[in-house]
Amino acid sequence: MTDKASWASTPEASRGRLHEERAATVRGGSRDAFQRDRDRIIHSTGFRRLRSKTQVFMAPDGDHFRVRLTHSLEVAQIGRTIARALGLNEDLTEALCLAHDIGHPPFGHAGEDALEAALEGLGGFDHNGHTLRTLMLLERPYPGWDGLNLTWDTLEGLAKHNGPVADPEWALAESDAAFPLALGSWPSLEAQVAALADDIAYDNHDIDDGLRAGLLSLDQLLAVPMIEAGWRKVEARFPGVSRKRLIGELIRAQIGTMVNDLIETTRARVAAARVRSVDDVRAAGEALAGFSPEMRDAERGLKRFMYANLYHHPSQLDAARAAHGVVAGLFAAYAADPMLMPEEWREALPAEEPRRSRHIADFIAGMTDRYAIRSYERVVGPVDLPEGF
Template sequence: MIGHAAWACMPDQSRGRKHAELGGEVRGPRDAFQRDRDRIIHSISFRRLRHKTQVFMAPDGDHFRVRLTHSLEVAQIGRTVARTLGLNEDLTEALCLAHDIGHPPFGHAGEDALERALEGQGGFDHNGHTLRTLTSLERPYPGWDGLNLTWDTLEGLAKHNGPIARPEWALATVDAEIGLELDQWPSLEAQVAAIADDIAYDNHDIDDGLRAGLLTLDQLMILPIVADGWRRVQAKFPRVPAERLVGELIRSQIGEMVNDLIEATRSRLEALEIGSVEDVRGAGQVLAMFSEPMRDAERDLKRFMYANLYHHPSQLAAAEAANAVVAGLFAAYAADPGLMPDAWRSGLPEAEPWRSRHIADFIAGMTDRYAIARYREVVGPVDLPEGF
């Protein structure tokens, strides 16, 4: 087993939790980061990711990815990279598993609808809502609101994509309470979680796009990284039908990206003489990253996926319908809060902006199918594209 490197976050050096917990109440021989990971897995918000959009909204096919399966795949990649670089595997896993908890139903289409609904009330951002959910909305414990995660986990979730100069209201609220040092780079564990997310969806969305018939192998061959990988796979399995080689293409491409990430990150750590967690946060730049050729290839892949999958006419039609569902729910609850369940109605603030934010909290926690059912209940029929 690879030991921890000098730049790894260690649980015994954690900055702790907002609410003190007595040692005698700890269940089982787990350290602080292991408990964070387990609290995330056991949370209602994590379970709801099972029915939240990844690429395809409320898919009627059992083989498409959803937010939950995506998060598990990100964690698998993140653990591998963390272990090889000597990082804290448990903290990395916790960050990977929790990174999408703040997504509303229907993914970015739902987020756009809530952003518009909260215009003038602070807007909506799924990353900030992840922090809000984990520090406030989740309430499994009698002594405090939230999961009471360590500072290290919350910091990594807040800025896994880098420093934040102008946090929106949800993240700013958490920062005011905990002090997340938003102007600094996060831990290497957080940086690895962020790029593991990219590796997972870059490749698995290809798999889902091919399965759905929205992408073809011929289209993908415009990308050198895919074309080169496809030639290698065909050479390795010359007598296997093409449809059985897609999985091998995807796994080989993930392996290529992971290996490149590990080697490029090691080189940067050595070149910058990184010798501690403080060095990581004070480096003033991202450290976990691809080599320049792989960065270019990954950028081209993303551009291709936006043009050919995420902005495919059928996807845009689905997003428009989903946007209407979320916007319609918000308008209905804002006009008549009595339509909300008792627990949410009883806690509704009277003054803005918290009144609108409370309604958005309720909607953001919905799964795709629950949102569709509530829309039909409180608004009326909705015409959904095929595939819902």
């Protein structure tokens, strides 16, 4: 196993938890603080709900399409591999990867857009801020405090895994006020790696799902230089093998190429920055984890292709419009008649704005795709979903 680097995060140097936990309440043997964070995330309600939340395809009928849960597991596998190669803390990296999508509402970005519109003038909605809100407030498995009481290091990494946050929206600002997360600095390398592992996972696995759904073709994909180059190498290694059987090898090889480029480039950047500690990483003034310029440009080209040909495919846009209508309709119904919400949610409904509307949004954001559809049918009426939704 790779020795831990001096700039890796360590549980011993953690800034601790918001709520002090007495030794008598800490169970599970010799697990350290980051291992406990990972395990709390895995056992959380929000994490379980990811099994029925949209990744690319909304409420998919097929058993083999990815959802937020399987995507998060794939991100964790990639993130842990990179962390091990770089001598970072694998447990913290894994915790960040597993939790990064917990704040997504039903139907992915379509649901997020609907909640953003519903809360216009009331602070809006952002899935990353809602991840912090969920983990610090809405999850309530413990009798002594709200939230999972995760370490500062995990919360910091989730808050700013894409870099410093100059103007946090209300949910993230409230989390920061409760447990200041130094939003103006760069996060740990573990958090930077988790963000890039997310990119690597969905860049490649969404190709697999797009091909499976028939919305992408291999001939289309071969117009992308990055994919064409990888495909030629795969064909050369496995001559005579059918195209269908080579798809998986193409995706695996491409993930490996991106991972190796990220590891090599990050090592070089860390050495050039002469960092010696995780505090040096946070004070570096720039991201230290990243792709080479060539891979960065190739990855951006792949993203442009995926948006044009998969994410913005007409059938996907039709599904997104339907999903937006479901979430918007639910919010309007609950705002007009809070008695339609379950008892525990309506009893806790604040009387004043904006907390009242934000509470309703909290309820909807926790829904799975299928629960949202069933709820709409119950409180609004029939759902008009496009074929294949």
